[in-house]
Amino acid sequence: MSQNNFRQDIPLLSIDNLTIDIPTAAGTLHAVRGISFDLKRGETLCIVGESGSGKSLTSLALMGLLGKNITPRADKMEFDGVELTTASARTMRNLRGARMSMIFQEPMTSLNPAYTIGDQLMEALTLHGSTNRKKARARAIELLEKVGITAAESRLSQYPHQLSGGLRQRVMIAMALMCEPELIIADEPTTALDVTIQAQILRLLAELQREMNMAMILITHDLGVVARVADKVAVMYAGELVETGPVDEIFAAPSHPYTRGLLRCIPLPGKTKRGSVLGTIPGIVPSLVGEVNGCTFRTRCEHASPACRGTIPLHTSPTGTHTFRCIHQPEDLETDAVQSTGANA
Amino acid sequence: MLNFILKRLGLAFLVALTVSFISFSLLFLSGDPAIALAGEGATDQDVVAIRELYGFDRPMLVQYASWLVNALSGDFGESYYFKLPVSSLIADRLSVTMLLGLCGISFALLTAVPLGVIAAIRPNSIIDRFALFLSVAGQAMPSFWFGLILIVAFSIKLRWLPPSGTDSWRHFIMPTVVLGYYAMPAIMRLTRAGMLDVLSSDYIRTARAKGASEMRVMFKHALRNAIIPVVSLAAVQMGFMLGGSIVVESIFALHGAGYLAWESISRNDLPTVQALILVFSMFYITFTFLADVLNAWLDPRMRSS
Amino acid sequence: MTLAPSTNSVDPLLQDIVGPTPGQQLRRRFFGHRGLMIGASVVAVLLVIALLAPVIAPHDPYAQDLLARMKPPVFLGGTWEHILGTDHLGRDYLSRLIYGARVSLLIGFVAALISGTIGTAMGVAAGYFGGRTDAVVTFLINVRLAMPVVLVALAVVAILGGSLQVVIGVLGLLLWDRFAVVMRASTLQVRGREYVSAAQAVGASTPRILLSEIMPNILNNLIVVITLEMAHAILLEATLSFLGLGVQPPTPSWGLMVSEGKNMMLFEPWLVLIPGAVLFVLVLAINLMGDGLRDVTAPENRS
Numbered sequence: 001m002s003q004n005n006f007r008q009d010i011p012l013l014s015i016d017n018l019t020i021d022i023p024t025a026a027g028t029l030h031a032v033r034g035i036s037f038d039l040k041r042g043e044t045l046c047i048v049g050e051s052g053s054g055k056s057l058t059s060l061a062l063m064g065l066l067g068k069n070i071t072p073r074a075d076k077m078e079f080d081g082v083e084l085t086t087a088s089a090r091t092m093r094n095l096r097g098a099r100m101s102m103i104f105q106e107p108m109t110s111l112n113p114a115y116t117i118g119d120q121l122m123e124a125l126t127l128h129g130s131t132n133r134k135k136a137r138a139r140a141i142e143l144l145e146k147v148g149i150t151a152a153e154s155r156l157s158q159y160p161h162q163l164s165g166g167l168r169q170r171v172m173i174a175m176a177l178m179c180e181p182e183l184i185i186a187d188e189p190t191t192a193l194d195v196t197i198q199a200q201i202l203r204l205l206a207e208l209q210r211e212m213n214m215a216m217i218l219i220t221h222d223l224g225v226v227a228r229v230a231d232k233v234a235v236m237y238a239g240e241l242v243e244t245g246p247v248d249e250i251f252a253a254p255s256h257p258y259t260r261g262l263l264r265c266i267p268l269p270g271k272t273k274r275g276s277v278l279g280t281i282p283g284i285v286p287s288l289v290g291e292v293n294g295c296t297f298r299t300r301c302e303h304a305s306p307a308c309r310g311t312i313p314l315h316t317s318p319t320g321t322h323t324f325r326c327i328h329q330p331e332d333l334e335t336d337a338v339q340s341t342g343a344n345a
Numbered sequence: 346m347l348n349f350i351l352k353r354l355g356l357a358f359l360v361a362l363t364v365s366f367i368s369f370s371l372l373f374l375s376g377d378p379a380i381a382l383a384g385e386g387a388t389d390q391d392v393v394a395i396r397e398l399y400g401f402d403r404p405m406l407v408q409y410a411s412w413l414v415n416a417l418s419g420d421f422g423e424s425y426y427f428k429l430p431v432s433s434l435i436a437d438r439l440s441v442t443m444l445l446g447l448c449g450i451s452f453a454l455l456t457a458v459p460l461g462v463i464a465a466i467r468p469n470s471i472i473d474r475f476a477l478f479l480s481v482a483g484q485a486m487p488s489f490w491f492g493l494i495l496i497v498a499f500s501i502k503l504r505w506l507p508p509s510g511t512d513s514w515r516h517f518i519m520p521t522v523v524l525g526y527y528a529m530p531a532i533m534r535l536t537r538a539g540m541l542d543v544l545s546s547d548y549i550r551t552a553r554a555k556g557a558s559e560m561r562v563m564f565k566h567a568l569r570n571a572i573i574p575v576v577s578l579a580a581v582q583m584g585f586m587l588g589g590s591i592v593v594e595s596i597f598a599l600h601g602a603g604y605l606a607w608e609s610i611s612r613n614d615l616p617t618v619q620a621l622i623l624v625f626s627m628f629y630i631t632f633t634f635l636a637d638v639l640n641a642w643l644d645p646r647m648r649s650s
Numbered sequence: 651m652t653l654a655p656s657t658n659s660v661d662p663l664l665q666d667i668v669g670p671t672p673g674q675q676l677r678r679r680f681f682g683h684r685g686l687m688i689g690a691s692v693v694a695v696l697l698v699i700a701l702l703a704p705v706i707a708p709h710d711p712y713a714q715d716l717l718a719r720m721k722p723p724v725f726l727g728g729t730w731e732h733i734l735g736t737d738h739l740g741r742d743y744l745s746r747l748i749y750g751a752r753v754s755l756l757i758g759f760v761a762a763l764i765s766g767t768i769g770t771a772m773g774v775a776a777g778y779f780g781g782r783t784d785a786v787v788t789f790l791i792n793v794r795l796a797m798p799v800v801l802v803a804l805a806v807v808a809i810l811g812g813s814l815q816v817v818i819g820v821l822g823l824l825l826w827d828r829f830a831v832v833m834r835a836s837t838l839q840v841r842g843r844e845y846v847s848a849a850q851a852v853g854a855s856t857p858r859i860l861l862s863e864i865m866p867n868i869l870n871n872l873i874v875v876i877t878l879e880m881a882h883a884i885l886l887e888a889t890l891s892f893l894g895l896g897v898q899p900p901t902p903s904w905g906l907m908v909s910e911g912k913n914m915m916l917f918e919p920w921l922v923l924i925p926g927a928v929l930f931v932l933v934l935a936i937n938l939m940g941d942g943l944r945d946v947t948a949p950e951n952r953s
Contacts, residue, residue: 065550065553065554089559093556093557093558094556095556096553096554096556097555097556098556101554102554104547104550104554109546109547109548110547110548110550110551111548111551112548112551112552112566112570113548113570113644113645113646114566114569114570114643114644114645115569116645123555123557124556127555127556127557128556159645159646161646172551175551175555176554356789356792359789360789360792360793360796361796363793364796364797368797368802371802371805374806374809481685481934481938481941482934484933485881485930485933485937486930487885487888487889487892487908487926487929487933488889489888489889489892489893489905489908490908490922490926490929490930493908493915493922493926494922494926496915497919497923501915501916501919581795584796585798587798588798588799588800589798589800591798591800591801591804591893592889592892592893595893606801606804607893610801610804610805610895611808611894611895613808613809615809618801618805621801622797622798625798625801626797626798629795629796629798630796633796
């Protein structure tokens, strides 16, 4: 871990202009378009956006787990200096599970029903090194305890179907951490779980991330979670990164109309007045099949104008860390009567 | 698990009992078995004598009960034609049929499972299409005709393989192929469908995310789950196969139980026919029972419940 | 996420782009399915040949000509008088094949009708009533599956004598298992739908619900099984006849023709190859038709 601290300021992950096209019978689906962000060791990036906005595809592309007929393109997609878009299958395999891990949103179906928890945990380790079974077993027990599973040793011989959803997600987390990865991607890790367990799992993830100094990408639509764990936020809409920046700046001064809309949809402690009506964003996401141009949010945006069909400029805040993509300047949008966020701004 | 086995065993027993009753009733299908047995040109006296000799004058259920009790102790009576105990007749012939069945199912599994797996890994590829063609054609191919074609090709034209007999392993090649191909389409389709299903599951993605190689993903993670239903199917097919051995054995003149069945049916040797139907049914019942148990054992969800 | 990396899960996004009505779609699928079209065409041609046999057949299929025995087909140096040659009794092979189509199709159709009636009644009853009825039907299916079909059919035909009626009857009484299995499963599926509950709620009688709510909705599966079991029955009849315990000579049955040709196989392999090939083509065509119908009527079951 000492080397991590040594290179703390160099981005572990650096993505520039990531594009994912999916061939379909009706034409090419431009699922992800021109995404760029950096992530340093120990940093947490939350990707926010609604279903179908390309969050999961982006993370699968990072892991090299997109389907055979889908190839991501990027000017740069580097993990600790390794260019992922051109990496060989073997290189990707050696990274996956060892230096970058992923936790999925369906704990009920993400474990192989035919093997014990122990087998699956130990496999994560034995796939990446010649550790003997005894050591792997000890590590598995250690991690199960770390993710808060009691009677860890006896769990090893249990099968997935014998565990509850919450326990299974803890096992998935333990499995992802077996090799002490430098990057962990959690794709809505709690959506399939009970509300009470959701909070526990997220707290656990955040703790482990700090403890092991991992970089984390957390995909979620829960802005409450974002407020608590994120260092940086990336807001995705219909395959594009519409706004990105440090969490404080995004919450304090949301700039893109979509981000503003999102923040209006949730009550924030101390920010939302009791009794005020929460917002909704009317309209539907446009089809991304075929030619896509201009701002894709224009069909739902209250500030939409004909200019939204053209090229959309990228604004950067004076600090250089907060960017968003819109034809309007943030000042122009102040007419937007934002009760919740405006109250505090 | 034990509960499941006991329940399943009870069902198997009931099925066996019912089958035994049906195969026994065949005797009475013709009306009076004594007349059938006496043959043409028999006098009334002959018929009465035969009726008493074989006990046909008793009520049917009584006859069934005594037949069943004897059958349970391995006594199926005496063959009308061979004039030998049916049980020893069958015992003599069964080894050939068992060997043939084993070869047949092995051949089917060894060809159909890999083909199904490859077809699932590369859907719509040439191999997938070939496998589909093979399964569609295989289902439509009359096995007796397939056997004869093989004889024409490999025994008559090429002279590579002997057309009939049981003397060496080479005698078993063509019968194995003919018997085995019958089970191939179903096994292949199920393997393919199972693999396709499993390969799109979340835990396969997990395995890949762990950094497992494609080979490991396919064989350790996918096939292990996809093969479970194939085990049951193979057992069912094995049961069907033994029942279908009558065709193959008569084409290739393999003197097994199937051939015996054909001989005894042609000669109206009812005790032998009854016993053979029961024996073949018992094989099917045993295989499916074992398959269910094996299945439950392979599937941890069932094993522990 | 909805955007999993497979093209399948993208389909919901495409649905609003596709426009035609369900009827048009069905028709398009129907005529666009190559296997179904090929299968149906071949079956139709063979059906016409069978129906018009007396008109088409160049000779009487029973007329023996002992002076013209085993004449080879045209393509093996024979004459146009007997296009496919003659058999060991000098009967015209083509004419026997044409009349044989009648036997095969008749047996296949009637046997599937009988077994379909039995199996559907059992399957629907089991699926709809459940409970004890279901247990009994499931048990009977198990018993039926445990019995070796060829063996039992051969034995029964041997005891009762091999006539067309007996063969049809035996096959009809033996081949109901797949009907029962499929109809039971389909009924179970349909039984839980809202319109069935609605009919029950307004007090419709059970026979009425079965006939007007259940049956129409499992009909597509029934048609598929009918075609597949027809093929099965045709194959079994040929097998029985080949083993000498099916349709009896001199009736022209394809299985019987293979059996009769078997003895001359060493010198005249075409005697075996031709009828077997025709049988293969018919069964293949019916299976293609059945598989195609399944694809067309239930596209969601296709992967």
